[in-house]
Amino acid sequence: MLRPRIIPCLLIHNGGLVKTVKFTDPKYVGDPLNAVRIFNEKIVDELIVLDIDATVSNAPPNYKLIGELAGECRMPLCYGGGVKSLNEVENIISLGVEKVAISSAALADQTLIKESAQRVGNQSIVVVIDVKKTGLISKRYEVFTHNGKRSSGVHPVEFAQTMESLGVGEILINSIDKDGTLSGYDMDLVDLIRRVVTIPVTVLGGAGSQTDIANLFQRFGVIGAAAGSLFVFKGKYRAVLIQYLSEIEKDQMYLLDISDSPLS
């Protein structure tokens, strides 16, 4: 049985790991390689690492760090941040990263997506869709780039469909409004996108408890549940503590009829 994936997402800013709230106010939570070692011990399903400086500062990917992360990870790694050329995609895969996440460049350069998927295989190309609700009265979803600062005018559903048609292997839906709020995933947004694409979907933004993740699995079956704050903070004062679910807790989510057995 294919299991749904539960994925810590780590953000890199000024060389350290941070956690943001609604894409702002980065709080330092530790050293990237140290965090990977802890997540190794906790047997996480997968790891996402996003460099949130690269696109904004127009910097190339930090290959030294990527190589170190990929070598240290005993689980699959998805790396994103500032990826804007086929050459960079190839280099990152060659360093042993399983999946490359592309965000702003996917809006600017559809050829990049198509060529990357052909070269390294569609299973290794992930598109990150940063989504925010805009409009004063009738709120609508819109794709944003540059850490939520630049609007695109593109609707995420339309964008996801285009990306699938270009050969992308996975969509990572990232809700800016939900980021760091621990208030649950934006299920409506997930529903809109899950309906229109046949490739795997992973959801990020808002997970604050095991129940939030269980609800996502209950509604959408096999899907990726990513989370930042949930796995790096503990308690209402947000003390930094790297944590993850135990194998037993995970099995409960996959195997039990979740609707009949509410999890804490």
Add this chain to the structure above:
Amino acid sequence: MGPVSYSWYNSRRCILSRANVTLVDYGIGNLQAFCNIYSRLNVSIDIASTPEELSCAKRIILPGVGAFDWAMTRLIDSGLREMLDDLVLTQHVPVLGVCVGMQIMAKNSEEGVIPGLGWLDAKVKHFNHNNLSPDIHFPHMGWNDVEPAFQNELFANIIDPRFYFLHSYYFSPANLMQTLATTEYGIQFTSAAVSGNIYGVQFHPEKSHSWGIQLLRNFSEI
């Protein structure tokens, strides 16, 4: 007595420098992840990027991430193919292909146009999306169960085997006796294959925690 052959000379030269496992460095795949696992297991390992470095190999791992044609092109350009063919097909050195490293052992792939190594009589096929439940999404991505088809040392001491998969194409051997393990995803497909000294796994043991570590330990003892 005839002239001393290169292979005789080489076998003498290799006695001193033999690592237990040799990783093929053709610019693809996560060499460091394999190295980290084997160094923790105290298994000696080296990395070969030239035919000379490869020639001493006692066991070979052919890693892989990426598309079929890209992997084959990289392997051909690396200049390692002839030595690999000789070691695997003539000297019967144990080899483990991982992910696309398994797929390129087949004759060809629906993903590309370049012929594979052809070590195994197999084709690489695309998952047929038709007639499958809408809950089945491709690529096949994530942790799935692996069911050994018969007893083999590669899967020794692995309880409840599960591994990480990431692929859109699957290995389909002509001879079902080569199917060492199967996995269910819409269909039942060959997730591990064996023929004599040649092993292949579709999943990523280097990224599959304790299950993968045990499998890599097993390979180092084959």
